[in-house]
Amino acid sequence: MPSRKRVVSTPRNEKVQPTLERARLNLVRKHEDVTNRRSDWFWKLAHELTNRFDVLCFETLNLKGMQRLWGRLISDLAFGEFLKILEWVATLKGKQVVFIDRWYPSSKTCSNCGHVLKELALEVREWRCPSCQSVNGRDENAAINICAVGASTAKLGDVRQATPAIAV
Numbered sequence: 001m002p003s004r005k006r007v008v009s010t011p012r013n014e015k016v017q018p019t020l021e022r023a024r025l026n027l028v029r030k031h032e033d034v035t036n037r038r039s040d041w042f043w044k045l046a047h048e049l050t051n052r053f054d055v056l057c058f059e060t061l062n063l064k065g066m067q068r069l070w071g072r073l074i075s076d077l078a079f080g081e082f083l084k085i086l087e088w089v090a091t092l093k094g095k096q097v098v099f100i101d102r103w104y105p106s107s108k109t110c111s112n113c114g115h116v117l118k119e120l121a122l123e124v125r126e127w128r129c130p131s132c133q134s135v136n137g138r139d140e141n142a143a144i145n146i147c148a149v150g151a152s153t154a155k156l157g158d159v160r161q162a163t164p165a166i167a168v
């Protein structure tokens with residue numbers, strides 16, 4: 001391959017720069033494309049959610065802790081970006097976005113009886129409540145708790161005071 005040989009043997013050859021520059025621009029365009037598509041999807045989702053719901057509740061995740069365990073995931077960063085868009089759209093439409101205190105134990109609290117576990121390892125996806133014996137799927141249980149606390153917060157305005165409202 002004569003052209004390849006030229007590039008390798010003469011790195012200062014003028015043909016090297018356009019090739020590298022083209023590759024760099026292609027990469028930049030691909031990144032922009034992915035970012036734009038993701039952003040489009042975020043805006044659509046934000047509109048869809050705010051059309052369907054008046055109050056949206058989210059847990060502010062412990063991103064630093066998650067990064068320590070799993071590394072810096074792009075989805076964590078994208079989630080933050082999505083929440084900013086959602087807040088913007090919700091404000092425009094007069095809808096409410098409630099953020100639950102990250103220290104609220106949404107995963108460790110039984111959504112059926114309010115019992116709070118002392119420990120719950122991250123890899124445990126399902127657990128049986130020692131108090132009421134109900135079996136709780138980790139994410140579903142957390143979602144029910146977040147919804148209950150968020151609904152109380154929307155009225156009471158304080159996450160910590162809202163906790164007893166679900167501990168029936």
Ligand SMILES: [Zn+2]
Nearest residue numbers: 110113129132
């Ligand atoms: Zn229980």
